[in-house]
Amino acid sequence: MGTVYECSTTKIIMNTLLTVAISSVLLALVAGQCVQETNCMLANGCVCASRDPPIEGIIPQFVTVTFHDAVSSEYMDSIYYPLLANLRNPNGDPASATFYVPHEYTDYSLVNELYNLGFEIGVHSITRDYSSEYWTNADVNTLVEEFYGQKQIISRFANIPIGDIVGARVPNFQNAGNNLYLAYQQSNIEYDNTWTARSTDRFFPFSLDQVNENVPCIIGECPDTQFPGIWAAPVIDLESNGIECNNLLACIIEDDAQKISDWLYAQFMESYMGNRAPITLAASAAWFLTYENAYAGFSSFLSTISNLNTVYLVSHKQVIDYMKNPVPVSEYVPTEVGGDATCSRRSCPLRFNDEIRYMVVCTAACPASYPWLGNPNGI
Template identity: 30%
Template sequence: MLKHINQCLRDCFKVNLLVTLLWTGAILFTFTQNVDATSNLVKRSLKETTVQCLDDGRFYRNPERDLKKMWSNYECSKYYLCLDGEVFEFKCSVGLLFDVTRQICDFKANVDNCDLTAETKVPKPLLHNATCANAAQLGCADGVCLPHEYFCDGSIDCADGSDEGYCDPNNDPNAAEGCDKSLCQLPECFCSKDATIIPGGLNPIDTPQMIIITFDDAVNAENWQLYNDKLFTSERKNPNGCPIKGTFFVSHQYTDYQKVQQLWQDGHEIAIHSITHRGPEDWWKINATIEDYFDEFVGQANIINKFANVRMDEIEGLRTPFLKVGWNRQFLMMKEFGFAYDSSIVAPAFLNPPLWPYTLDYKIPHECVGNNHCPSRSYPGLWEMVLNQMEADEVTCVYLDQCPSNFNGDDIFHMFMHNFKRHYNTNRAPLGLYFHATWFKRQEYLEAFLKFSDYLLKLNDVYFVTNHQAIAWMQQPTISSQLLNFQPWGCKPRQFEMHEVTCTYPNSCKLHSRVLQQDRYLKTCNECPTEYPWIRNEFGLSR
């Protein structure tokens, strides 16, 4: 394909192929039609420039650039591509620098490799081909032997990085095996060949249809009326007489922690969506280390515990920003620090019947979609609340705001009903409705959802539950006729410590952020911290 690209660049400066090139912006553009590239591309042949050709099909920096200027915006924004012996020069848009490792232009704060000329290629490990004295060891690319469990665990141990360089499920020497139902028993483990089997072997007609509503991002005055006054009202009750509940994946910036505390006190589930919610999107699946995942997710759990008074043992789940799965690094962190479930992995489109959640004791029972980095190893007892996609005519969408924007209220209602029947009339896998609050700003969408939810609440075997409640049912499968006394779905009044009761008038803390270089407001029923909480300073201590 590179030959065709080069011919196109050489002859007409028109991109006519389906070609993904790193252009002058901060994202990857895919061109599917004629695009005049002359204003963005500077063509130089080896006869006209001293820039060395590194002909490996990847972008790189000038190997002979001035070392004193390599960190300057001018030098770090330039990059080159060599095709068939000819060098082509590119330049990021104003304000952006080139990240040679991720092969994208990005904001200055996110680029830390201006001194790196080319993407470092990780060598392939020798594994069993190395001469190791201990049979329990495997070989790095340089022949150094290390314990086999060090390979593909998410942490670099070989000096050359080869232990983490070839780690997809087909190359991971410690890859999880396929489901073994004779060993995988509830409540600790649940698996099936294709994730379509109902827990406990129940018949669909005896299985409650669970509806799981989730919201991502900040909780604040912008969406509080929606949550408190429109969606989760006291008159909307499940067949057991208990009010319906949702799961909130909370990120840090702009969150009002008094309102988070009220949601938790009202019986909703509070889960984690990171502190920074930083970009670029692929950072979460490619660049984030185990330590980064700890800082982002354990840190946000500490913030919620500290400033919203949510009990730490009730913060059980997380969802990664942009649904970018962090491979074994993410799940090793989750296992080590006591998270109960992840809800970031998307199921393939147009699956009928849809998928049930499963534990990660064994290999995930479906394709890893979206060019994501799903875990390859076993993480016993850790649940994956897999996201079934919504079918919307000829397309699918995970979040509702990703569904066709030209749908009117009637279209939305029919889409809800179609997907409900797709679950209810087959294996009754939980139907997840994944929202950002802004989706409801269209009044006809809000009305369509309320019409849909009110219809479902007339059925005696449909329950709106949290992720935590769904897992509790899967660990103890109970037929619909016996759910009136199913304790995890009950609504017996809870006992709270004095500090756990939400205050009426929270402290509104104006705090400076050294990282953001701005002031931020934080509302909490507790005392104001000294600084705005952030990664590695989640309690906002003075430094």
């Protein structure tokens, strides 16, 4: 009789758990939330926000180095090229990174060169306005001018196919609500790298085909409705002296190179030994110029992790591609980034706000005026 009783009890418990699970799914569906493989199908390119890996088994640990500076010869020669050019991934491919390019003071011939070196080019707006209120209050038309306009400028003056420019980051990581994602849809922006997450919330990239209310909104206003086809690649905070920071400059690490490298490695290990959520390292020229040991420490760290056989230094586009078709690390092959774009370099003196700007471009002729909001082609 004891055995019969135990079996009956087990059956009741199992049925109760099943009922609770079904009820939870139904409640989520009624609330319009994302439920994977119920109202969000991976086969259709839909992925709910989750801290769980997309598949079981060993997956790649992705690390994406990003910059959102104006691209200049000074930074190219002293930071970008020596830092990244010699790094390799486990399959032998060159490492990649993502450059979110603002307009002012950018040398578009160097953007062309970065693209040809195999780095992803995204957009960081035309104005790069530092006011949080500007982005919070911007209407859809303004945001389209900022992001689609910058896509047009990069494509035209760096001679990069506009279809290869698919990612965006808002200045100050200032999420701008539904208007931002409506603008992305109209601008053919496929993913956003503005949405930040706490270091304890290691989310994987997710699509906005359904509402993802489980992702906290830390900076600005996050979208509260569906935006089919748009993805979010969250920037997971780093932690420094008890303070959360979404970019390396804000982390205020003032130490020798070895200690900076060790600190970065400790941050990396939080994901690598945890759920392996992709890591974004938002670097900037200001960080390297402010802290004399930052470059040496960062370079040492990147060299260390590039020797790990399950770590891939990739662009955000490559991370999104993986999330659409996740495989074990043993089967992973990075998608291609960059291309082979020609450049007829010329420097164009153009008047802007009562001063002369020298805009370096890859076009046969200079634009008639300095490209700006509402006039990305400089007509």
